[in-house]
Amino acid sequence: AARIYWGEVPPGIDPFDPENRLIFVTGPVTATTGFCGSRWQVCGKSPLHNLFSYCNMGGDWGARLKMAGYDALVVHGKAERSVYLWIRPDKVELRPADHLTGKGAIACREEMNRQLGNTVRVVAIGPAGENLSRVASIIHDAGNGSGQGGFGGVWGSKNLKAISVIGTGTIPIADPNALMEARIWAIENF
Numbered sequence: 001a002a003r004i005y006w007g008e009v010p011p012g013i014d015p016f017d018p019e020n021r022l023i024f025v026t027g028p029v030t031a032t033t034g035f036c037g038s039r040w041q042v043c044g045k046s047p048l049h050n051l052f053s054y055c056n057m058g059g060d061w062g063a064r065l066k067m068a069g070y071d072a073l074v075v076h077g078k079a080e081r082s083v084y085l086w087i088r089p090d091k092v093e094l095r096p097a098d099h100l101t102g103k104g105a106i107a108c109r110e111e112m113n114r115q116l117g118n119t120v121r122v123v124a125i126g127p128a129g130e131n132l133s134r135v136a137s138i139i140h141d142a143g144n145g146s147g148q149g150g151f152g153g154v155w156g157s158k159n160l161k162a163i164s165v166i167g168t169g170t171i172p173i174a175d176p177n178a179l180m181e182a183r184i185w186a187i188e189n190f
Helices: 002-008 060-067 105-116 148-157 176-189
Strands: 022-026 040-045 052-057 072-075 083-088 091-096 121-124 138-140 144-146 160-165
Touching (some): 002 040, 002 052, 022 060, 022 148, 040 148, 052 144, 052 148, 060 121, 060 160, 105 160
Antiparallel strands (some): 022 040, 022 072, 040 052, 121 160, 138 144
16 A cells, blocks of 8 residues: 555645545455454545555455455545445446435445445445545444544545445465464464
8 A cells, every 4th residue: 555655646745635545455364264354454645644644444344345356446536526436346336425425424334235235345434524624534334433544534535425345255365274374373372
């Protein structure tokens, strides 16, 4: 994520500029058997600090992104109106989110689950993000959130209300025995 940021975000750019990136990355053991790992981060230029920053989170969203076939996602630009990103293993699309505008992040997730199904995982912003608050949080899954850096405001500056993902694939393991040994070592030493 840091490499993408330093390679693609021009120096001195305002955090709310369309050229700022929101970079979502999963961890190396995310969605692999035995580690219960679902760590993921969102990175970019923070409107709170005006510097590169990141939020590290858990929950099922990161695992589902990886199970949909994606290790990372980079969002840049600005939509003309409120949109959400709908990620599936075979298709990624932007959809209108006018019907979600003004809703809190948890209400947004609940509405998207009604529309897209309960197996969809959602990360969203609420009105604070829509109004470009420099301390706005992003909320994912069942109300887990992260406010580090005010990335909810960056989402709002891009007119991005939410990202929904459904992933049902498995993560291929190059050396399953080595992974199991690493798992046993971690259990015994931590």
